[in-house]
Amino acid sequence: MxxxxxxxxxxxxxxxxxxxxxxxxxxxxxxxxxxxxxxxxxxxxxxxxxxxxxxxxxxxxxxxxxxxxxxxxxxxxxxxxxxxxxxxxxxxxxxxxxxxxxxxxxxxxxxxxxxxxxxxxxxxxxxxxxxxxxxxxxxxxxxxxxxxEDKNVISIFQPRGAQIEALYELRKSRIEGFNKGLVVAATGIGKTYLAAFDSREFKKVLFVAHREEILKQAAISFKNVRPKDKIGFFNANNKDLDCDIIFASVQTLGKEEYLNEAYFTKDYFDYIIIDEFHHAVSTRYMNIINYFKPKFLLGLTATPERLDNKDIFELCDYNVVYEIRLRDAINKGYLVPFHYYGIYDETDFTKVTVINGKYNEKELEEVLMINKRADLILKNYLKFEKERTIAFCSSKRHAEFMAEYFNKNNIQSCAVYSGEQGKYSLDRDIAIQKFKDGEIKVIFVVDMFNEGIDIPDIDMVMFLRPTESSTVFLQQLGRGLRKSKNKNYLTVLDFIGNYKRANLVPFLLSGIEYDIEKIRKSKYVIKEEDFPDGCVVDFDFRIIDIFKKQSNELLKIEEIIYNEYIRIKEFLGYKPLRYEFYKYVDEAIY
The missing domain is CATH 3.30.870.10 (Endonuclease Chain A)
Structure with missing residues (x-):
């Protein structure tokens, strides 16, 4: 061992x-x-x-x-x-x-x-x-x-488990001549530490992310692994240059005014890490990737499959160096199992307008922010005596509404989101500290905790918004799967109504590919043994009826392809050529 x-x-x-x-x-x-x-x-x-x-x-x-x-x-x-x-x-x-x-x-x-x-x-x-x-x-x-366990030992920062395997494959990949690589690893495996360990043989390092909290946390990880190196930040407030390791905001560094010889030569960095690599198709990420010429570029993500997923793999020359998905990470003991409860939510989502494949935020708020639904959530929360719960909401107003409802029912809670703050919201760092200290039981969040935030002690997550994105669903689930002392599993409460593509959920939990054709022909049913070892999955029988109804209503193939064509046209901003359609088409539809 x-x-x-x-x-x-x-x-x-x-x-x-x-x-x-x-x-x-x-x-x-x-x-x-x-x-x-x-x-x-x-x-x-x-x-x-x-x-x-x-x-x-x-x-x-x-x-x-x-x-x-x-x-x-x-x-x-x-x-x-x-x-x-x-x-x-x-x-x-x-x-x-x-x-x-x-x-x-x-x-x-x-x-x-x-x-x-x-x-x-x-x-x-x-x-x-x-x-x-x-x-x-x-x-x-x-x-x-x-x-x-429970021995008085000092933790030494060294690679463990999947990190050891990934490091071996990364070094082998460079020996074989690759200068780019993608690591796909489930949330909680420790991708930032992996990058820090792998970067040790390189002098000048750049770490790029799209959120300040990710950069701050990454800087702590790198400092633990490379304590003698000088660390700096390149963002809206700081423009550090003479450093060994720079943590850069993509929103700042991706501007053309900074991508020139006055700030950085093209070969300034030996090693570049692009965190949450599924975002890398955006313009400012592409500006950074196209400008710099490092000895090695590492992409990190838990969820590479976007609607335009082929473009993500292309950015790393289709070199997937190492891959460990959620199912395998749980089976191998790197993450805790989950006990998932699909709770029937009678909210009628058919009344909410869908624009470009997404629900209208204001209309969605109106159907989610009702006392009857909040009471359903509270009663199910109280069934489980959990210490630290993260609840994912659709908007700031929704998070404030839920925090107010829980506090009025004597559950110490707060809302955390960016922008102008409300009555029940707290600064992210203050909320996390109170959460860790046990002063707050539930944090209602909007987007901020999807990526890059690690609180191993989380023992419950609640999904209070429709699952519109497989990437977001898996990231939110992953927030609570980190191993922690005395935590044997994560409890998941998912409130499911008749929202579009609700029948994605069993596939996301099992890791089985969503196959439209098999579902349309009713030839595929996910079985208990398809879920990761030690996991419990329990859907209300009314949710099973929703899944069956949605399977029966799947569009004809001509309509599916037409809708996909429209989506790609809107994504590109012009009528796609045939090769572009093949390049960007959703994998399940292809």
Whole structure:
């Protein structure tokens, strides 16, 4: 396991430097061996260490033997210690030592048996074998790492889990000659820390994002990983230039007045990170990407699939370096599972005008801001004794309305949004601190917490607005999936009515591709086993009726394509050519 490899890694590197031959055989039985542990070995030792899997995946491989052979002797340790921290440091383990000089025959017999296994019953762990193992690996039912919780240890900033795997793939990608790459990782995996770790071999670094709170949080992460580097900001208020790492607002740096030799030469930055890369098709992001010529450009996102998703991948030369979606991140134990409750909301969304595929905000407010609906939300909230809840609203007025309703019912709450503040709103940083301290139970937010904000202690999220975007839905869900002490799962309350494309929700929760054709023919139903391990999904029977009704009402293919053509025309601002239609067409429609 990763925890054990870290304990012996320096000694293995020292052995390598002395010219020792390093051979490792490990098993895949019951998924005990972590892929990140093997990635860590390969990353630090390269191809020098000969790492192999025992050939039979379904047979317990459990020797737990360590062989040291010297010119003038040798030792074999046989016993109960696996390579994990609790086994090597704190657990009750029994290991027996055989010395070559005293028990020569026994030593040679065990050594011969090792080489018999090595030559006849193993598979060499090259990059392809390791990637295949990682893709199908799930966290074992028993978590050995829990044995070392609650210890008084200082947290060291080092890559973990999926970050180790992604770093390995990023370095390999650069060796292969790529100067751009995209990492797709579920919210909560730690993409900012990943970027900080990967940037360490580069001197001048630029981090670009579209929100100030993302930049501030990223600066803290980079400072933890690169404490000696000088950090600066390039935004509306600051124009820092002579720094090792600059955190830039896309709204400022993306202006043409700053993209010139007076501020930055084209090759000024060695390494550029574009956070929330799904936004990168906008003009100011494109200005930055087209101007600078770094040694490497890294795109980070949890949700690359926009309606124009092909353009996102194109910006990184279609080089998806590493990918771990929500379902896999939960299955591998990097995020907590969710207990999702789809609650029937009798609000009639058919009366709300749809403009360019989105609900009219003012009309949407009117149907959402009624006491009957607020009471439904409050009663369902009170079913669960949760400490920290984030509730996503459609607008500032909606957030204020909900915060007022909850406070009047003795639930300490506030609203958080940008712009002019209201009676129940708080500054974002103040709200977060009160939230962490337990002074506030519920924060009603508008957009601000979709991206870049990490509060691991969140134990409930509530969706109080229609799901119009798969990207926004997954980002909001991801806000609460970060692992935290004493948090075993996230509770999700989703208030679902007859809004358009409500039947997207089961697909988003399961990670299964939304297939219009199969749905139209009623050939696909999402089953319980399709959801991530440990997750609970419960829809009110009336919501199931909404899903079925929407499936039956799906448009004919000609109408779907016509509506998609109109959308692309509005997006481009002119009549699309045929290749442009193919380029921007929604994947599900294609």
């Amino acid at each position: 990763e925890s054990g490899v870290r304990l012996i890694l320096d000694e293995l590197i020292a052995a390598k430097n002395r010219g020792a031959k390093i051979r490792i055989i490990t098993g895949r039985y019951l998924n005990i061996t972590q892929p990140s542990a093997i990635y860590l070995l390969k990353d630090r030792l390269g191809n020098y260490a000969d790492i192999r899997f025992y050939k039979e995946e379904n047979i317990s491989f459990h020797p737990k033997a360590y062989i040291f052979d010297y010119d003038d002797g040798g030792d074999i340790f046989i016993g109960s210690s696996n390579i994990l921290e609790s086994a090597l440091l704190s657990g009750v383990e029994w290991n027996y030592r055989i010395e070559k000089t005293i028990n020569y025959d026994d030593f040679e017999e065990f050594k011969r048996e090792f080489f018999r296994l090595y030559h006849n019953n193993t598979v060499k762990v090259d990059d392809e074998v390791l990637k295949e193992y990682s893709l199908k690996w799930k966290k074992p039912k028993f978590d050995f790492d829990k044995l070392r």
